[in-house]
Amino acid sequence: MKAVKLIPKYLWQYKFVIAVFFVFAIIFAGIAYLYHLDIAAILYSTLLCAVAAIIMIAIHFYCYCKKHNERLRLLEYAQTLELPSPQNLTEADLLAVIEKLREQCKLGYEAKRQEKTEYLDYYTMWMHQIKTPIAAMGLMLQGEDTKENRALAGELFRIEQYVEMALWYLRMDDMSDTVFMSYDLDGIIKDAVRKFAPSFVSKKIKLDYSPANITVITDKKWLSFIIEQLLANAIKYTEKGSITIKVENKILSIADTGIGIAKEDIPRIFEKGYTGYNGRVERKSTGIGLYLCRRAANKLSHKISVTSLAGEGSTFYIDLNTYNLQAE
Numbered sequence: 001m002k003a004v005k006l007i008p009k010y011l012w013q014y015k016f017v018i019a020v021f022f023v024f025a026i027i028f029a030g031i032a033y034l035y036h037l038d039i040a041a042i043l044y045s046t047l048l049c050a051v052a053a054i055i056m057i058a059i060h061f062y063c064y065c066k067k068h069n070e071r072l073r074l075l076e077y078a079q080t081l082e083l084p085s086p087q088n089l090t091e092a093d094l095l096a097v098i099e100k101l102r103e104q105c106k107l108g109y110e111a112k113r114q115e116k117t118e119y120l121d122y123y124t125m126w127m128h129q130i131k132t133p134i135a136a137m138g139l140m141l142q143g144e145d146t147k148e149n150r151a152l153a154g155e156l157f158r159i160e161q162y163v164e165m166a167l168w169y170l171r172m173d174d175m176s177d178t179v180f181m182s183y184d185l186d187g188i189i190k191d192a193v194r195k196f197a198p199s200f201v202s203k204k205i206k207l208d209y210s211p212a213n214i215t216v217i218t219d220k221k222w223l224s225f226i227i228e229q230l231l232a233n234a235i236k237y238t239e240k241g242s243i244t245i246k247v248e249n250k251i252l253s254i255a256d257t258g259i260g261i262a263k264e265d266i267p268r269i270f271e272k273g274y275t276g277y278n279g280r281v282e283r284k285s286t287g288i289g290l291y292l293c294r295r296a297a298n299k300l301s302h303k304i305s306v307t308s309l310a311g312e313g314s315t316f317y318i319d320l321n322t323y324n325l326q327a328e
Contacts (some may be wrong), residue, residue: 178219192227210246255315261308270294
């Protein structure tokens with residue numbers, strides 16, 4: 001079927017040769033007519049020429065299709081596959097151009113890779129260094145329990161969360177340190193809740209959580225990141241009410257009674273940079289947190305989803321048994 005689709009392209013590519021053939025045929029027929037040659041001899045010779053031409057065209061078309069398939073294979077592995085030896089001057093010229101472009105692309109790729117490595121190294125170092133003054137300010141604010149200090153501690157905690165999010169963002173493309181093991185899910189959830197305990201207290205949000213007493217196969221560090229991001233969002237967009245954490249059939253749900261998500265925004269909330277209507281109104285959303293959660297969940301072979309009603313709250317689900325994973 002693919003060969004049939006190539007016939008029009010083949011005929012168009014060799015239209016000059018075909019035109020020359022027809023010109024020669026007309027000249028041959030004209031000369032035969034002028035010399036009053038036997039019509040049977042003319043037809044017989046014409047038939048032999050036509051049969052020979054068809055056979056030669058069929059062989060040439062087969063080679064044409066074969067070379068086309070080889071070029072497609074080269075295109076698929078353009079960066080690593082060795083190019084074939086040129087069969088004519090045209091192919092030699094094209095091969096020289098391709099080799100030159102390959103060399104330029106390689107140099108450009110190496111330069112970009114080096115630039116990216118330096119960029120990642122610098123910002124990773126900066127983020128680790130900035131944690132030191134953040135921790136120092138946190139200790140200073142614990143010295144006196146006042147309303148102002150509690151407010152400052154809350155803002156400092158938010159700064160720390162943004163720094164952590166940026167660090168996770170840099171790590172996202174390289175999750176080579178991921179280790180799948182069997183973990184106690186309650187321990188991961190409790191660590192995340194403990195981290196946000198001051199936020200629950202300051203906003204007077206009730207936490208409803210019953211231990212699940214189950215183990216899951218996952219990477220603790222990245223699953224903790226997902227849970228913390230969902231808890232941070234739940235606290236951020238809940239002014240009063242409660243946050244409920246439940247586990248049923250290894251599906252972890254985090255529900256809040258906050259402002260919810262507009263119906264038209266739900267299909268896009270996991271897109272990079274998408275904040276939605278509520279994010280634009282509240283001016284608190286970066287559009288990165290949920291994007292990172294979805295990417296991390298995919299790499300962990302988990303599935304994350306959401307249901308929500310604007311003005312009533314949202315529920316995020318992490319399916320921890322979507323795929324069968326083996327612990328290391």
